[in-house]
Amino acid sequence: MADKEQAEYFKxxxxxxxxxxxxxxxxxxxDALDNSIDPYEAIQNGLSDGMxxxxxxxEDEEYFIPELLMCSDAMYAGLDVLKPHLKxxxxxxxxxxxxxxxxxxxxxxKNMVRIMFETGGFHVIDLGRDVPPQRFVDTARESxxxxxALSTLMTTTMDGMGxxxxxxxxxxxxxxxxxxxxxxxxxxxFAKRIGADGYAVNxxxxxxxxxxxxxxxxxxxx
Amino acid sequence: xxxxxxxLAVCAGKIPDRVPxxxxxxxxxxxxxxxxxxxCYTQPERYIDSQVRLVDEFGLDxxxxxxxxxxxxxxxxxxxxxxxxxxxxxxxxxxxxxxDVKRLPKVDPRREGRAPYLLDVVRRLKKAVGDxxxxxxxxxxxxxxxxxxxxxxxxxxxxxxxxAFAHALLNAVHGPCTAYGKALVEAGAxxxxxxxxxxxxxxxxxxxxxxxxxxxxxxxxGAIRQQGAKAVMFHTCGKWDDxxxxxxxxxxxxxxxxxxxxxxxxxxxSGSAVLMGNLRAVEVLLQGTEESVGRAARECLAxxxxxxxxxxxxxxxxxxxxxAGNVRAMGAAVRDSGRYDRGDGEK
Numbered sequence: 037m038a039d040k041e042q043a044e045y046f047k048x049x050x051x052x053x054x055x056x057x058x059x060x061x062x063x064x065x066x067d068a069l070d071n072s073i074d075p076y077e078a079i080q081n082g083l084s085d086g087m088x089x090x091x092x093x094x095e096d097e098e099y100f101i102p103e104l105l106m107c108s109d110a111m112y113a114g115l116d117v118l119k120p121h122l123k124x125x126x127x128x129x130x131x132x133x134x135x136x137x138x139x140x141x142x143x144x145x146k147n148m149v150r151i152m153f154e155t156g157g158f159h160v161i162d163l164g165r166d167v168p169p170q171r172f173v174d175t176a177r178e179s180x181x182x183x184x185a186l187s188t189l190m191t192t193t194m195d196g197m198g199x200x201x202x203x204x205x206x207x208x209x210x211x212x213x214x215x216x217x218x219x220x221x222x223x224x225x226f227a228k229r230i231g232a233d234g235y236a237v238n239x240x241x242x243x244x245x246x247x248x249x250x251x252x253x254x255x256x257x258x
Numbered sequence: 259x260x261x262x263x264x265x266l267a268v269c270a271g272k273i274p275d276r277v278p279x280x281x282x283x284x285x286x287x288x289x290x291x292x293x294x295x296x297x298c299y300t301q302p303e304r305y306i307d308s309q310v311r312l313v314d315e316f317g318l319d320x321x322x323x324x325x326x327x328x329x330x331x332x333x334x335x336x337x338x339x340x341x342x343x344x345x346x347x348x349x350x351x352x353x354x355x356x357x358d359v360k361r362l363p364k365v366d367p368r369r370e371g372r373a374p375y376l377l378d379v380v381r382r383l384k385k386a387v388g389d390x391x392x393x394x395x396x397x398x399x400x401x402x403x404x405x406x407x408x409x410x411x412x413x414x415x416x417x418x419x420x421x422a423f424a425h426a427l428l429n430a431v432h433g434p435c436t437a438y439g440k441a442l443v444e445a446g447a448x449x450x451x452x453x454x455x456x457x458x459x460x461x462x463x464x465x466x467x468x469x470x471x472x473x474x475x476x477x478x479x480g481a482i483r484q485q486g487a488k489a490v491m492f493h494t495c496g497k498w499d500d501x502x503x504x505x506x507x508x509x510x511x512x513x514x515x516x517x518x519x520x521x522x523x524x525x526x527x528s529g530s531a532v533l534m535g536n537l538r539a540v541e542v543l544l545q546g547t548e549e550s551v552g553r554a555a556r557e558c559l560a561x562x563x564x565x566x567x568x569x570x571x572x573x574x575x576x577x578x579x580x581x582a583g584n585v586r587a588m589g590a591a592v593r594d595s596g597r598y599d600r601g602d603g604e605k
Binding site: 056097100101102103105106109139140141142144147190191192193221223225226238 | 285339341343344347349410411414415417418419459460461462463466500539540541544545577578579
């Protein structure tokens, strides 16, 4: 083990991400590897911790989209260093299938949510934009997903979210797959009306809601 | 008092005969006329008729042009993607370095690309509604156009990584954006409207807004006013609370607000701008009933009417599938509860 305490390596990784410093994050990741820090721990307690702190600053309106993007660039640069050294444990908080509903091509919000999911420890399958409802359900089945996350910015496409819930209800998957919705015209009331399990107003909140949904499911299954 | 006089009265700080009533209505009017948004780009007469019908049937005080957000972006080299139910969009940025900025073409919106068609629609709209009804036409702000040409996320990164490059791009697009706005006025637009959804307080910080958006918008709107626009309107998409004090200094007459407390806004900014808004477009106008729409409109009027400087509207564009009865209920509310006892405009 290194001269430094393990926690110091994690803190340096976390701080480098929070400070939006790609170069420093890469150096910190390499330093952690060189000193036998477990790469999985370095990702979870270092890089992801930095993004979680960035997400909190975003919620507090101290960080905004440019800052979150720079933090995520630093985090991904660190991941590039650490990931090749991961043992294939497949550990994750769960699998999320995410996409923008059919007929809508606005994907900035969805991309921000994807970043927060990935840094929050979820395995994310991003279907992109303009995605037909059935594809969400099919992909959830194939990937054994825990969550389907749906985004739209348009009132003309928001009903497609209800279609996904309906298709899921008609399948044999509903008990194991939670549905989260978000986007400009979406409200908690709409989410409830279509039978979604969760609603988030922004990317930082989305990852919290996802964690709650997965935890609730785990308790329910116990 | 005519519709246009009513709007200009509140802009001038006078009390009109009643609260003006406007709705950003492209999607709604085209649906009412059985058109897709794509049809708007090929069937100008049908689009114009759909807007005129709104004035006749719903009592609106103004009509809107096609609201082609990326008209200038296309002149500057962006490739547009069209959809039958959404605004034209730009899937990929076309500017990746300073050389690309230097190579941006000099444009004349009166003669090039899709712009002459859009300007002609404004000209025909004005002819159709005459002097009594306001024609409102949309112009892109420099921050928005720069984001589109560069790619939105890359432009956000530029603000932090390479602010000089961001300013170079903003300076390059400022002229074409302004030229299009001025051409709209020449074509007959009474009010030029703009918005900048990527610069709200959910996207960039106030200092960044102050540096990268505010000065360019202020200068552009100033030039459009000088060109003879009777008013300039700015739509705040999303949260803008921490920068409304800057917005009202951008040569703007009307702020079309998304989420804002009407009474709070009026108390702070009525001396600088007219407030337009802000009945919930989705939760109330689209998803509500005629009763709930009427109630919400009267609540807006109760907060906004006193002292003038207020226009009743929704908080964003009217959703395409909004029930016509709900829009009628809003119009009925303004006619019943929006009257001033002794307006400056009364004969």
